[in-house]
Amino acid sequence: xxxxxxxxxxxxxxxxxxxxxxxxxxxxxxxxxxxxxxxxxxxxxxxxxxxxxxxxxxxxxxxxxxxxxxxxxxxxxxxxxxxxxxxxxxxxxxxxxxxxxxxxxxxxxxxxxxxxxxxxxxxxxxxxxxxxxxxxxxxxxxxxxxxxxxxxxxxxxxxxxxxxxxxxxxxxxxxxxxxxxxxxxxxxxxxxxxxxxxxxxxxxxxxxxxxxxxxxxxxxxxxxxxxxxxxxxxxxxxxxxxxxxxxxxxxxxxxxxxxxxxxxxxxxxxxxxxxxxxxxxxxxxxxxxxxxxxxxxxxxxxxxxxxxxxxxxxxxxxxxxxxxxxxxxxxxxxxxxxxxxxxxxxxxxxxxxxxxxxxxxxxxxxxxxxxxxxxxxxxxxxxxxxxxxxxxxxxxxxxxxxxxxxxxxxxxxxxxxxxxxxxxxxxxxxxxxxxxxxxxxxxxxxxxxxxxxxxxxxxxxxxxxxxxxxxxxxxxxxxxxxxxxxxxxx
Amino acid sequence: xxxxxxxxxxxxxxxxxxxxxxxxxxxxxxxxxxxxxxxxxxxxxxxxxxxxxxxxxxxxxxxxxxxxxxxxxxxxxxxxxxxxxxxxxxxxxxxxxxxxxxxxxxxxxxxxxxxxxxxxxxxxxxxxxxxxxxxxxxxxxxxxxxxxxxxxxxxxxxxxxxxxxxxxxxxxxxxxxxxxxxxxxxxxxxxxxxxxxxxxxxxxxxxxxxxxxxxxxxxxxxxxxxxxxxxxxxxxxxxxxxxxxxxxxxxxxxxxxxxxxxxxxxxxxxxxxxxxxxxxxxxxxxxxxxxxxxxxxxxxxxxxxxxxxxxxxxxxxxxxxxxxxxxxxxxxxxxxxxxxxxxxxxxxxxxxxxxxxxxxxxxxxxxxxxxxxxxxxxxxxxxxxxxxxxxxxxxxxxxxxxxxxxxxxxxxxxxxxxxxxxxxxxxxxxxxxxxxxxxxx
Numbered sequence: 001x002x003x004x005x006x007x008x009x010x011x012x013x014x015x016x017x018x019x020x021x022x023x024x025x026x027x028x029x030x031x032x033x034x035x036x037x038x039x040x041x042x043x044x045x046x047x048x049x050x051x052x053x054x055x056x057x058x059x060x061x062x063x064x065x066x067x068x069x070x071x072x073x074x075x076x077x078x079x080x081x082x083x084x085x086x087x088x089x090x091x092x093x094x095x096x097x098x099x100x101x102x103x104x105x106x107x108x109x110x111x112x113x114x115x116x117x118x119x120x121x122x123x124x125x126x127x128x129x130x131x132x133x134x135x136x137x138x139x140x141x142x143x144x145x146x147x148x149x150x151x152x153x154x155x156x157x158x159x160x161x162x163x164x165x166x167x168x169x170x171x172x173x174x175x176x177x178x179x180x181x182x183x184x185x186x187x188x189x190x191x192x193x194x195x196x197x198x199x200x201x202x203x204x205x206x207x208x209x210x211x212x213x214x215x216x217x218x219x220x221x222x223x224x225x226x227x228x229x230x231x232x233x234x235x236x237x238x239x240x241x242x243x244x245x246x247x248x249x250x251x252x253x254x255x256x257x258x259x260x261x262x263x264x265x266x267x268x269x270x271x272x273x274x275x276x277x278x279x280x281x282x283x284x285x286x287x288x289x290x291x292x293x294x295x296x297x298x299x300x301x302x303x304x305x306x307x308x309x310x311x312x313x314x315x316x317x318x319x320x321x322x323x324x325x326x327x328x329x330x331x332x333x334x335x336x337x338x339x340x341x342x343x344x345x346x347x348x349x350x351x352x353x354x355x356x357x358x359x360x361x362x363x364x365x366x367x368x369x370x371x372x373x374x375x376x377x378x379x380x381x382x383x384x385x386x387x388x389x390x391x392x393x394x395x396x397x398x399x400x401x402x403x404x405x406x407x408x409x410x411x412x413x414x415x416x417x418x419x420x421x422x423x424x425x426x427x428x429x430x431x432x433x434x435x436x437x438x439x440x441x442x443x444x445x446x447x448x449x450x451x452x453x454x455x456x457x458x459x460x461x462x463x464x465x466x467x468x469x470x471x472x473x474x475x476x477x478x479x480x481x482x483x484x485x486x487x488x489x490x
Numbered sequence: 491x492x493x494x495x496x497x498x499x500x501x502x503x504x505x506x507x508x509x510x511x512x513x514x515x516x517x518x519x520x521x522x523x524x525x526x527x528x529x530x531x532x533x534x535x536x537x538x539x540x541x542x543x544x545x546x547x548x549x550x551x552x553x554x555x556x557x558x559x560x561x562x563x564x565x566x567x568x569x570x571x572x573x574x575x576x577x578x579x580x581x582x583x584x585x586x587x588x589x590x591x592x593x594x595x596x597x598x599x600x601x602x603x604x605x606x607x608x609x610x611x612x613x614x615x616x617x618x619x620x621x622x623x624x625x626x627x628x629x630x631x632x633x634x635x636x637x638x639x640x641x642x643x644x645x646x647x648x649x650x651x652x653x654x655x656x657x658x659x660x661x662x663x664x665x666x667x668x669x670x671x672x673x674x675x676x677x678x679x680x681x682x683x684x685x686x687x688x689x690x691x692x693x694x695x696x697x698x699x700x701x702x703x704x705x706x707x708x709x710x711x712x713x714x715x716x717x718x719x720x721x722x723x724x725x726x727x728x729x730x731x732x733x734x735x736x737x738x739x740x741x742x743x744x745x746x747x748x749x750x751x752x753x754x755x756x757x758x759x760x761x762x763x764x765x766x767x768x769x770x771x772x773x774x775x776x777x778x779x780x781x782x783x784x785x786x787x788x789x790x791x792x793x794x795x796x797x798x799x800x801x802x803x804x805x806x807x808x809x810x811x812x813x814x815x816x817x818x819x820x821x822x823x824x825x826x827x828x829x830x831x832x833x834x835x836x837x838x839x840x841x842x843x844x845x846x847x848x849x850x851x852x853x854x855x856x857x858x859x860x861x862x863x864x865x866x867x868x869x870x871x872x873x874x875x876x877x878x879x880x881x882x883x884x885x886x887x888x889x890x891x892x893x894x895x896x897x898x899x900x901x902x903x904x905x906x907x908x909x910x911x912x913x914x915x916x917x918x919x920x921x922x923x924x925x926x927x928x929x930x931x
Contacts, residue, residue: 017790018601018604018605018608019605019828020605020608027831028831028833028834029574029828029829029830029831029834030572030829030830030831030833030834030837032570032834032837032838032841032912033912033915035840035841035844036915036916037844037845037847037848037916037919038844038847038848039840039844040840040843040844040846040847040848042732042733042839042843043704043867045706046704046733046734046867047732047733047734048730048731048732048733048734048735049734049738051832051833051836052612052613052730052731052832052835052836053612053832054609054612054613054827054828054830054831054832054835055828055831056831056832056833057828057831059574059829062574062578062825062828062829063574063577063578065828066578066579066581066602066821066825066828067578067581069584069597069598069599069601069602070578070581070583070584070598071583071598072597072598072601073583073584073587073595073596073597073598073599074583074587074592074595074596075582075583075584075585075586075587076582076586076587077582077583077586078583078586081587081588083588083591086588088588089493090493091582091585091586092493094538094541094542096580097542098541098542098545099756101545101546101549102554102556103549103550103552103553103554103556104549104552104554104756104757105554105754105755105756106554106555106556106560106568106754106755107552107554107555107755107756107757108554108555108560108562108566108568108755108757108893109566109755109757109758109759110562110564110566110896111553111558111562111893112881112884112885112888112893114553114885114888115552115553115554115558115888115893116552116757117551117552118547118548118549118550118551118552119548119552119757121548121551122545122548128532129532132530132531132532133530133532144624144625144628144759144760144814144816145624145812145813145814145815146813146814147801147811147812147813147814148624148628150811151662151665151811154665155661155662155664155665158664158665159664178802178813179800179801179802179803179804179805179808179813180801180802180811180813182801182805182806183801183804183805183806183808183810183811184811185806186806186807186808187635187662187665187666187810187811188665189664189665189666189667191806192805192806229519230519230520232519232520232521234521234524235521235523235524258520259530260526260529260530261517261520261525261526262517262520262524262525262526263526266524266526267524275814277814283582283585283586283818284585284586284587284588284589284814285584285585285587285816285817285818285819285821286584286585286587286588286589286590286596286599286817286818286821287588287589287590287599287621287778287814287815287817288589288622288624288760288814288815288816288817288818288819289759289760289814289816289818289819290814305661326661326664327657327658327660327661327664328627328654328657328658328661329628329658329661329662330624330625330627330628330658330758330759331565331625331626331627331628331654331655331658331747331758331761332565332566332625332627332654332757332758332759332761333757333758333759334758334759335624335759335760335761336756336757336758336759336760337754337756337757337759337760338759338760340545343545344541344545346532347532347533347535347536347541347544348491348492348535348536348538348541349491349492349535350532350533350534350535350536351529351530351531351532351533351534351535352529352534352535353491353492353534353535354492354530355529355530356492356494357492357494359513359516360494360496362513362516362517363496363501363504363505363508363513363516364504366504366508366510366516367504367507367508370507370508370509371507383519384516384518384519386516408592409594412592412594412595417592417595418592420591423802437492437493437494438493438494438495439495440495440496440500441496441500441503441504467786469594469595472594472595472597473594473597473789473791474593474594474597474785474787474789474790474791475594475785475786475787475789476594476785476786477593477594477783477784477785477791477792477793478783478784478785478786479783479793479795481783481784482781482782482783482793482795483781483795483796483797483798485783486772486781486795486796487781487782487783488604488607488618488619488772488779488780488781488782488795489604489607489608489611489618489619490604490605490608
């Protein structure tokens with residue numbers, strides 16, 4: 001089999017350095033119109049003594065440098081990006097066209113209400129759609145990312161219990177949960193308590209029922225869960241938490257599996273966050289921006305953050321008056337530019353398109369799992385996967401000493417971005433694969449073949465894995481050295 | 491429409507491989523009572539052209555800074571964004587990538603973030619910067635988390651800190667258990683206390699502050715340090731070409747809203763939280779940090795480092811829950827700063843200061859309009875007192891083609907904050923003064 005995919009190319013002279021290395025005293029890229037008012041003097045007590053040591057480069061230097069860096073980066077537009085739990089699907093170009101319209105891009109967040117009606121209407125319509133998709137009553141679009149959505153949910157939980165005069169101290173989290181969950185719980189002023197998983201990769205409901213008591217503020221859960229499996233006992237789970245007056249929080253990382261099929265609200269969840277950069281294909285920009293809208297059931301509406309978008313007849317306004325609100329989660333109104341893209345995605349797809357998105361995402365994951373499970377077994381073979389699956393390289397490791405990370409690095413040389421590895425933590429040598437619905441059968445076939453080839457090579461030519469990647473601008477990097485000899489700026 | 495590429499034959503053959511009859515069978519583990527029997531209650535999908543028509547109709551109901559001349563600020567500013575910024579930051583190898591978990595495939599983003607951290611250190615005079623946070627307000631929250639200890643959970647904020655930031659800190663502080671004391675600033679700046687209590691984790695001062703006024707940051711730092719507390723400065727990155735950097739003023743943690751560095755107004759986001767600190771605090775810093783290292787062949791490369799601080803390793807013991815950040819906005823800021831260079835960043839600051847001073851003089855000459863805080867030294871924004879409510883004036887000036895500023899109702903409904911960036915021209919300032927004179931006459 002020939003090498004496949006589209007590896008990141010080596011470009012330009014080796015060791016081309018940082019933009020600072022291109023600096024030449026007296027060179028300049030910027031042009032600012034001449035000052036047309038009298039110059040002002042900064043009072044000496046406040047003035048800067050020495051120039052800012054930024055690089056002195058021409059505009060073309062800037063263009064070539066960052067173009068070269070872009071060529072050393074792999075994006076979804078480069079090829080398959082099957083990171084489990086990240087839903088790296090095609091980011092439609094039409095969403096960029098919309099968000100870049102000056103009427104959106106150049107709108108100031110504190111303009112008079114009569115000049116922002118279009119954006120407020122868009123946000124209101126998006127809120128309605130997100131509530132319909134998730135089965136919630138109202139939503140805030142303020143949180144700029146999923147982890148901030150979690151914090152919003154926890155603060156709502158806290159305000160809800162305090163209003164009822166209840167002292168609650170703990171929040172339950174499955175042991176397979178994403179790290180943001182326990183971190184958010186702690187910063188929300190609660191103690192995280194882990195709930196065990198069964199051998200089938202699902203919440204151990206008996207253990208959960210034994211854990212719930214009057215100390216429990218709530219439970220945070222993803223469904224499908226972090227192992228890509230549907231929690232079939234979800235009604236029993238939510239009932240157990242509600243039984244002690246707790247709330248159930250839905251981490252929307254895996255919403256891509258269920259749109260139009262079922263809804264968190266129908267399962268008994270009270271609070272839901274959505275990652276628009278996952279489910280609704282807003283570009284993740286190399287680590288951000290995201291957006292993490294949070295929906296709630298009717299009884300929690302009073303606690304939603306302010307300002308909120310409200311409609312009076314045909315007019316929209318930002319409402320800051322809500323006495324029981326938890327307050328403000330973002331300096332302004334959230335990552336609105338991201339939400340414009342999410343609006344385009346949601347209404348371009350519509351009810352029929354969104355359901356097909358989930359159908360094909362689940363089909364693609366099941367198909368890919370079937371192609372590779374003989375070589376990389378599923379961690380939980382008794383539970384059918386939804387939109388992603390966790391395979392394990394544990395047997396390969398035992399046979400050859402080569403690990404999931406070695407497979408990942410070899411995949412890079414075969415032209416693919418690897419899957420998530422070593423997450424979830426509860427699976428040994430985990431490889432968490434989420435192909436998403438926008439990949440074709442041909443791409444999945446090639447990726448499966450590459451994985452099978454890695455397993456073969458691990459036994460026949462192990463150095464190909466051990467020395468990988470060879471095709472990238474740099475090989476494996478010394479992370480221990482980076483942490484030991486900290487060099488965090490030039 | 492949607493972007494799934496499957497043909498009918500694909501679906502059939504894939505289902506065969508999976509070993510099920512129909513796609514419905516893949517959803518059988520959803521309990522029957524929870525399965526939706528009706529389509530979602532929303533419109534059916536449309537074509538690209540239709541969705542753009544729909545969005546354009548919404549856009550037509552906005553009146554943005556493209557159309558109205560923008561003097562609004564209070565943390566978000568209409569600076570000029572050179573074409574080069576988004577021509578490069580908009581390259582899809584950058585913007586369609588995920589967090590750089592595989593560094594060999596992500597050297598572009600990682601090196602750009604290393605350059606971002608470097609430029610933030612150059613600007614602030616501090617020793618270490620992270621790779622971005624959500625925005626300025628949440629960066630203050632993260633700086634507070636960095637500063638707290640078992641004995642110290644009180645924060646003292648100067649009266650010049652933007653109430654938006656105070657509100658945000660209060661919101662998150664409800665979970666973290668913070669006490670927040672906001673001081674008065676009767677002159678629109680200052681109000682430095684003689685001392686603060688021993689349970690204070692940090693003092694927060696904004697400079698230039700919400701009224702655009704300059705603060706004596708060193709005096710605030712002295713009070714903080716005398717109590718064993720940190721000093722957090724909220725700064726404006728466009729000011730640092732002309733104003734002394736936080737690192738020279740005794741500041742321990744400097745945070746900023748970075749929107750003004752090449753990022754769109756976009757109705758409040760996506761923006762850029764900047765956080766820089768001293769090396770001794772590096773292990774308390776939130777978020778991603780990029781470090782330089784070498785590969786197996788000794789070539790220079792970049793990785794996410796000090797990950798043992800972060801939530802995915804430390805879980806409940808992490809000092810921050812941040813995962814997604816604002817990498818793309820940091821990239822835009824990096825390109826913008828590289829384009830500006832040392833002369834450009836100085837000129838940017840000089841122009842903002844000169845144009846704000848000119849506008850303050852022109853607007854104060856209108857009968858009935860006075861500086862809200864006479865004598866305060868300002869940078870690119872200032873507060874004026876009007877003879878009628880500021881919100882009414884803003885509404886009337888829309889008809890004249892202006893976003894005249896941002897009302898500041900917390901210090902009186904007649905107070906207006908006016909921001910003047912390098913982008914505004916003398917003619918625009920003159921016509922604003924004329925129009926304001928007319929509507930107040």
